[in-house]
Amino acid sequence: MEYHFFEDDEKLFHLGMFGRKEKGKIPIPPSALATKELNDLAVKIVDFINRVKPNRKQIKTMIVRSTGAGETIGGIFITDKEAFDLKDFPFENVFVYLSDPRSPASTIQETLFTPKKTSIEENLSGLSFAHGVMSFFQVNPKIFEETLKDISNFLETKDEVVDFYSGVGSIGLSIAKKVKSVVLVEENKEASDFGEFNIKENNIENATGINSLSEKLLDYIEKEKVIIFDPPRSGLHPKIIKTVLKTLPKKIIYLSCNIETQARDIEAFKDFYTPVFAKLYNFFPRTPHVESLVVLERKSL
Numbered sequence: 001m002e003y004h005f006f007e008d009d010e011k012l013f014h015l016g017m018f019g020r021k022e023k024g025k026i027p028i029p030p031s032a033l034a035t036k037e038l039n040d041l042a043v044k045i046v047d048f049i050n051r052v053k054p055n056r057k058q059i060k061t062m063i064v065r066s067t068g069a070g071e072t073i074g075g076i077f078i079t080d081k082e083a084f085d086l087k088d089f090p091f092e093n094v095f096v097y098l099s100d101p102r103s104p105a106s107t108i109q110e111t112l113f114t115p116k117k118t119s120i121e122e123n124l125s126g127l128s129f130a131h132g133v134m135s136f137f138q139v140n141p142k143i144f145e146e147t148l149k150d151i152s153n154f155l156e157t158k159d160e161v162v163d164f165y166s167g168v169g170s171i172g173l174s175i176a177k178k179v180k181s182v183v184l185v186e187e188n189k190e191a192s193d194f195g196e197f198n199i200k201e202n203n204i205e206n207a208t209g210i211n212s213l214s215e216k217l218l219d220y221i222e223k224e225k226v227i228i229f230d231p232p233r234s235g236l237h238p239k240i241i242k243t244v245l246k247t248l249p250k251k252i253i254y255l256s257c258n259i260e261t262q263a264r265d266i267e268a269f270k271d272f273y274t275p276v277f278a279k280l281y282n283f284f285p286r287t288p289h290v291e292s293l294v295v296l297e298r299k300s301l
Contacts, residue, residue: 001034002063002106003042005049007056013049015042032286038066041074041094048090049076058083060099061106063133068141071120075133077106086113093117095133108134119194124148125174127202135191136167140283147281147293148174151253154277154295155179155226159251162221163228164214164240169195169207171228171255176207179226184209185217215239226251235261241268248272252296257283259292266294274299 006016006027014027030039042064049059058080066072074094078084079101086096096113099106119130122141125148131137138144152175155161159179163172166184168191176182184199184207186192192211199207210217215237221227227249229236235258244252245268252273256262266275273296283291 001031001038001042001065002061004061005046005056005059011053013046013059015046033284034064035066035068035070037070037072038064041066041072045074045076045091045094049084052084054078054083055080057101060101060104063106065120065131065133065137067120067122069122073117073120073133075106077108078112081112089113091115124170127173127198129168129170129173129194129198130201131168131194132190134188135194136188138170138283143281143283143291144170147255147291150277150279150293151175151228151255151295152178154251154253159226160224161226161228163230164217165229165231166195166209167191167230169198169209171230173198173202173204173207176204180206182207183220185212185214185220187211187213218243221247221249223247223249225249226253228253228255230255231261233258233261236265241265244269245272248298248301250298254294254296256292256294257289259290262292262294266296269296272299272301273297 004016004025006014006025016025017028019026045062058078060077060079062076064074072093075097077097077099092115094115097108098110098112100109119132121128121130155175155178161179161182164185166172166186169184172182172184184195186195189211192209195209221243275294276297277295279293281291
């Protein structure tokens with residue numbers, strides 16, 4: 001969960017978010033979507049902020065994560081190094097980051113405090129996946145495991161797989177034991193480092209990781225490769241679509257949290273690929289959002 005801080009008329013801070021189609025933030029209770037442990041950590045961070053009393057302009061957002069087993073980790077994003085004294089910072093699992101005040105996004109300019117606990121681990125398909133505050137990781141492990149089973153059904157032992165937008169390797173490493181090889185491609189340095197860590201920790205010998213923008217590794221999109229895409233909501237980069245249409249890899253496995261951009265990208269492939277599987281997954285209960293998996297196989301030309 002990513003929360004903003006809302007300050008009321010009495011200068012007390014609360015968990016906050018931007019109202020839908022609104023510019024201003026609104027106070028909210030702990031999220032019904034989150035685990036109890038995640039919400040407990042978020043509330044403790046707000047209590048701490050109210051004790052140290054920074055200026056409203058000095059603090060920005062927080063990100064908090066939890067696992068199914070109740071492990072938690074978090075980060076506070078501040079815009080001023082003088083927001084509060086880090087000598088008495090009470091958390092052993094919360095980072096403090098300096099972030100650009102000109103942007104509403106939770107971006108890091110400098111890490112001001114590194115806690116003792118810097119990562120959490122989630123178990124998927126018999127593997128352990130470490131990830132951090134800024135690492136992408138699927139938020140609904142039970143449903144995600146069902147997705148991984150469906151993906152695995154379309155893979156063979158001879159397949160060479162390239163997993164673009166791979167995060168910490170949760171898809172690519174989960175299916176590695178079934179295929180010949182896996183290459184993880186991830187632009188986020190933290191996530192890519194965790195991907196390398198997860199390869200070693202799980203003793204996976206047929207996987208490698210590359211820290212790079214996906215659109216800069218177009219040479220990995222080859223005719224006899226199986227390509228996995230799990231892009232951000234904006235969908236595939238135009239250079240990737242162009243390269244797919246040029247090289248025509250034998251199979252594309254496309255997982256997306258935005259059906260509109262996924263449909264747009266698949267439309268570009270329709271003359272050369274046949275959809276052989278499509279399924280929606282309720283990763284985000286109590287919201288209008290779903291996760292969509294589509295498997296495309298190259299037509300006989």
